[in-house]
Amino acid sequence: MKFYHGKNHDMWMKGCIPLGQFIDDIGNKLDLGVWEDNRDGEPSFAVVYGDVGHQYISGILSLYKEQGNRTDYQDETIKRYNEYKKENKE
Secondary structure, three states, X not given: OOOOOOOOOHHHHOOOXXXXXXXXXXXXXXXXXXXXXXXXXXXXXXXXXXXXXXXXXXXXHHHHHHOOOXXXXXXXXXXXXXXXXXXOOO
């Protein structure tokens, strides 16, 4: 898998699931991903926008699914995560 901000970014080293590169509607290069929290079962965004460890966006996916004003990268992350889950059923 290719990354805009490196495969060794803190998000991926902490165990987040990378879902690929994405360029949003205003031209930002993002690495999309998800954190699966096994404690409460609520997956969260892990969207990386820079090379430094703190340069990421997070938030619980289910909250964004309910909102009407989602961003294109949120929609794409949810779509890719759903595809990931289908491909990785156990």
